[in-house]
Every structure is written in C-alpha cells, then in structure tokens.
Amino acid sequence: MRKISTPYLLLIPGMGFLFTFFLIPIFNLAQTSTQTAAGDTGLYEQTLRFQNYIDAFVENKEQFGRSFLYASIATVLALLIAYPLAYAIAFKGGKYKNVMLVLVVAPFFTSFLLRTVAWKQILGEEGFVVPTLRTLNIIAESTTLTSSAFAVVAGMTYNFLPFMTLPLYASIDRIDPRTLEASGDLYANGFTTFRKVTLPLSMPGVVAGTLLTFIPAAGDYVNAAILGSPTTKMIGNVIESRYFKIVDYPTAAALSFTLMAAILILVTVYVRKAGTEELV
Amino acid sequence: MSDVASSARGDLKLSHLTKSYGDFTAVNDLSLTIPKGSFFALLGPSGCGKTTTLRMIAGLEEPTQGTISLGATDITDTKPYQRPINTVFQNYALFPHLTIFENIAFGLRRRGIKDVEDAVIKALDLVELAHLAQRKPTQLSGGQQQRIALARAIVNRPALLLLDEPLGALDLKLRRQMQIELKWIQKEVGITFVHVTHDQEEAMTMADTIAVMNEGQIEQMGSPADLYDNPETAFVANFLGQSNLIKGTVTGNDGNNQVVDVFGQKISLQKNRSHAVDNSIYAGIRPEKFRISRLETATSGNVLTGGKVEDVSYIGVSTQYQVLMPWGQELMVFEQNDDGVAPFSVGEDVNISWEPIFTFGLRGDEDAEAGTEVNPEEDLDEE
Numbered sequence: 001m002r003k004i005s006t007p008y009l010l011l012i013p014g015m016g017f018l019f020t021f022f023l024i025p026i027f028n029l030a031q032t033s034t035q036t037a038a039g040d041t042g043l044y045e046q047t048l049r050f051q052n053y054i055d056a057f058v059e060n061k062e063q064f065g066r067s068f069l070y071a072s073i074a075t076v077l078a079l080l081i082a083y084p085l086a087y088a089i090a091f092k093g094g095k096y097k098n099v100m101l102v103l104v105v106a107p108f109f110t111s112f113l114l115r116t117v118a119w120k121q122i123l124g125e126e127g128f129v130v131p132t133l134r135t136l137n138i139i140a141e142s143t144t145l146t147s148s149a150f151a152v153v154a155g156m157t158y159n160f161l162p163f164m165t166l167p168l169y170a171s172i173d174r175i176d177p178r179t180l181e182a183s184g185d186l187y188a189n190g191f192t193t194f195r196k197v198t199l200p201l202s203m204p205g206v207v208a209g210t211l212l213t214f215i216p217a218a219g220d221y222v223n224a225a226i227l228g229s230p231t232t233k234m235i236g237n238v239i240e241s242r243y244f245k246i247v248d249y250p251t252a253a254a255l256s257f258t259l260m261a262a263i264l265i266l267v268t269v270y271v272r273k274a275g276t277e278e279l280v
Numbered sequence: 281m282s283d284v285a286s287s288a289r290g291d292l293k294l295s296h297l298t299k300s301y302g303d304f305t306a307v308n309d310l311s312l313t314i315p316k317g318s319f320f321a322l323l324g325p326s327g328c329g330k331t332t333t334l335r336m337i338a339g340l341e342e343p344t345q346g347t348i349s350l351g352a353t354d355i356t357d358t359k360p361y362q363r364p365i366n367t368v369f370q371n372y373a374l375f376p377h378l379t380i381f382e383n384i385a386f387g388l389r390r391r392g393i394k395d396v397e398d399a400v401i402k403a404l405d406l407v408e409l410a411h412l413a414q415r416k417p418t419q420l421s422g423g424q425q426q427r428i429a430l431a432r433a434i435v436n437r438p439a440l441l442l443l444d445e446p447l448g449a450l451d452l453k454l455r456r457q458m459q460i461e462l463k464w465i466q467k468e469v470g471i472t473f474v475h476v477t478h479d480q481e482e483a484m485t486m487a488d489t490i491a492v493m494n495e496g497q498i499e500q501m502g503s504p505a506d507l508y509d510n511p512e513t514a515f516v517a518n519f520l521g522q523s524n525l526i527k528g529t530v531t532g533n534d535g536n537n538q539v540v541d542v543f544g545q546k547i548s549l550q551k552n553r554s555h556a557v558d559n560s561i562y563a564g565i566r567p568e569k570f571r572i573s574r575l576e577t578a579t580s581g582n583v584l585t586g587g588k589v590e591d592v593s594y595i596g597v598s599t600q601y602q603v604l605m606p607w608g609q610e611l612m613v614f615e616q617n618d619d620g621v622a623p624f625s626v627g628e629d630v631n632i633s634w635e636p637i638f639t640f641g642l643r644g645d646e647d648a649e650a651g652t653e654v655n656p657e658e659d660l661d662e663e
Binding site: 176178179181182183184185186187188189192196197200201 | 338339340359360361365366367369370371373374375376377386387390391432433436
C-alpha cells in the first residue's frame, strides 16, 4: 500500500465535517427548493419546479433590496468608524495596543442577542439618546428611534464592528511607518500620504473587513427582528418565518439559494474591482 | 511649487540645534554649516545623535531649540513635504504596493512635474537598473533596493540629499562597491549629500568633510586626512582608526616643536599639532607610523627604548606587534611587510621610533579610552 502523506491525513477530520454538515445539508436544501406541496398532507414532493425561485424572488424583491441596502450602509458606517480606530491602535497604541484590542473584542463576551436587545434600551424612550436629540431639536418631539430602519442599521453596524476592526488593524499594523515618512519626504502631505500609501497598503484589511461585515449583515435577521418593524423586514426574516412559522420549506430554500448566489456574485465583482491579488 | 521653502538653495546651516526627549538630550546645541555641493558625513557611535540630527534636517523631528536654514531661507518650521530635501532611508522604505517606476515617480507626481517618464528613466539609468522598472520592490535584492531608494530621492533634484546609514544592511563587498558608486553619483549630480554613518572607513572613503559626533555634540570637523592625522580629542583619535596615546609632560620648546618627557625619555612634536592646554599631555601616534627595530639598529627621530615584543600577528600586508614598554603600557605597531627584515619574535627586546611630525598632542586630562569601547559594527538601530 502506498504511504499516505501526513498533510492529507490531517485534512480528513475537516473534510469529513464539511461533508457531513455542509455539503449534505446544502444538497438537501437544493432538493427542497424545487419541491411542491403534496396535496393537503403537509408534506412536499420533488417536482423540479424551478418556478419556485422566480415566485420567491418576485414576492420578496423588496426585502432583498432592503437587505443589501442595509448591509451596505452598515458596512460603510463600520468602515468609517473602524478605520480611524484600527489606525490609532496600530500607530498610536504603543504599549496599550493589546489592551485596546481586547476592548475591541470585549463585546463578544456577552451574547449577540443581549447586545442587540441593549440597543433597544439605548434607542428607547427611556434611554438618553432620544431625549438628548429632542432637546437639541435634531429630531421632532414625535419621532422615535426604535422599530426603525435607523435602529436596524445602527444595530448591525455595532454588532459587526469588531469583524471590521480586526482585519483592518492586522493590515494597518503591518505597514512600515517609515514608508509613511518616505511619502512625506517625497512631497506628499498628510492627506495625499493617506490616499497614495496608507490606504492602498491597507486594502487587504479593507477588503477582508468589508466582506466579514457585509456577508453576515446581508443575511442577518436578528437586528431587524429585535430593532425593526414590519416595514424594515430583511430577507433573513422572510426565510426565518417561511421555515419556522409558515413551514413553506421550498420557498425558504429557494430564497436561501438566491441570497447565496447574489452575495457570491457581489463579492466576486467587489474583490475583482478592489484588485487585492495585486497586493502583497 | 509655490512653497517658499522649496525654492531654497544654498548652504545648509544648523544653529544651536537641540533635541531633548524628557531628560535625555539627543542633540546638544549643535551648530554647523555644510557648504553647497559637498559630500558631508556625520560620523559617530550608536546613540550619538547623528540620526536625530538628520531627521531634524529632513523635518521628521522637531528641534527643541535652534534653527535650520537652507541658503537664506529658514526651514525650521516647515513640514517635510515642503522642504527641497530628500532622504535615503536606512531600510530604504520603498513603497511595496508600487512598481519600481512608480516608486521613483512618486515625488515627481506629487509636485506635478510634467515629463515624469523621462526623468524616471534617466534616474534608473544612473543606478543602472532600467530593466527592473516594472518589478515590485520585494522582487529586488537588498543592493538593488538600495539603488532604487537612491534613484527615488535623486530624481527630485533636491537641494540636499540625506543618507541614513544607507549601506548598513549590505554585505561588506557590496558596501565597498556602493561607496565608490555613491561618490561618483554625487560628483555627477552635484547635489549636497549628508551621510550619516557609524562606519569610519565608509565616512573616510566618501566624504569631503566629516563631523565626528559624540553625545549630541560635534567633537571635531574636517577633511578625513585632517581628522586622522591631527585629531583634537582622544575620542576622535580612537574612533577614527587606532591610536597609541602615551602620557607625558611638556618640558619646553625647541623652535616649532614641543619637547615632551615620556617616562624619562624625550620626544618632540609639532606645536600646531598639540592640543594640550597645560604641561600635561598625551602624545598620540598611529600604529602604522611606528617603526620597530632591534637594539643594534640605528634609529632617528623620536625613539622610545626598552620595549619587549609581547605578541605578533602576521596578516599578510602587514605584521601587527604588541610591544610592552618599561612603564607597563602596550603599544600597537603595524609594520608593512616590505623591507625584507625578518619578523620580530615574542620576547625580543626592541626600540620604537617614528618621525616627530606624525605625533599629535592631546590634553593630558582626557580619558585615553574614550571612543575605544564602542563597537561600531554593533547595534544599527540607534536612539
């Protein structure tokens, strides 16, 4: 018998896991997505009805659009918040670098659900945000912040912020500060140095961070469920209710696949555009 | 460019430049003028403040006190990007995301210069690496990166080019080759070069003028030959090459010479090479200036008798001797192996002689060991 080399042996547990818990379920899901109801039995039978996809999409266009819109806004906001944060930790953190990184991941020590519910409190009538904004006349007396698109996006931005910050930090921290000095030495002012040196060198982190934020945000339903209203429903909420409330498995499966395909296409285009393969 | 500072040309003048970090003073009231077009070296051991001085000239550090001016323009408070000064960084600091071509074009593009391509190609030709224009920095060897860093700075035709230990990361052979090349390029482009190094041989090979720095101040400034033949302090005598410093007392004058009593033996040195302030003096002689001879051989000039060979090292072109003198000091003697005289052996009694003009005199209250304990090859990252 030929000797099997160690790396392949080491792959077996991982491959086995993926096969059992990813490939088989996804195959099942694909099967389910083309099934139709078998009379009034409550069961479904395979009829290869691809029309399921079109029906599911047409019926939920709005939620799809909303998902990608909210996820995009949350990603951009997270990037705007996380970039200066990661930059400050990497270049100005000094001996407090590790402490600051622990603080970035500290929210993970409490449950995702709990943190989202907390936002309900923060943005609620009894929180400090709404009264303050009302006093400053930034929002009208009648405006509330909970059960709104604002709350959903704010919750998503907050929840996915560490996923943006960590990859950004990792790539900004790798930048040799002397290249920034060299840029200044070569007639670039602060802003030009950022545009021509810092940002391009941190692109791997920007790409990784936006993907890690955008992908889960697009499929998220927790934030919309807790912080939103029926008018802020995202595609994740639709899939959830089709599965668990209406028990319409084929539509839920078709929606899941459509979401997956849409994300895959968007990500491919994005990575191509960002040109990360060019970077070190 | 519209900046006043960028049009500045002329001599670089540092006046009373001081840089302190808390209690530590890295550069202490340093004043010097570097003439336009010269190749100037700041030489000193790790932590002597030479890199801090360079960074202040570049604008990367703010002086605590003092001013920096270029020609008639005071540039002390201008930003690095406003100064007509470019730097070759110690580890080159090339932009890893840009091609070699774009690295060199960086400064030109920032200043909105039109014919970028022509200038970049000329700079690449100067360092003989035109064929690498489309590569990325990581695909280049250390020596090639070094030249690209040079080209990236020179292409801007700055009033002043700063070089921060640019050859430190190269191996010895490549370093020697680059020293000669740098000197040639400096003559070719006529830009003022300010070179920071801890390597005395490198400074002496390349620079017209060397300023030896120690503890944030300039010990002595002059041409390489000046510094070597007529050091004013024990630090310079020991840091630049090796010196034998023999304690003595000035007993009188003889024309243009001072007569010095060295443990009962009389030697003389030229008055203009004596930096002693009173009778107490160190007579300094470079090891290769000594002649070593058997007792029966006739000697002339300054002679010290009663030596005994302690150690002999044959190193090809020369033989190095350690000679123990009657007062307990070991003197270093380098003899060229060109006279056909059989080498001396350990234990032989010898005389040591030399021409009086090769003697320099230092203050007798100096620390004769100053500048010897630093190992210049160690610890590249200073401050």
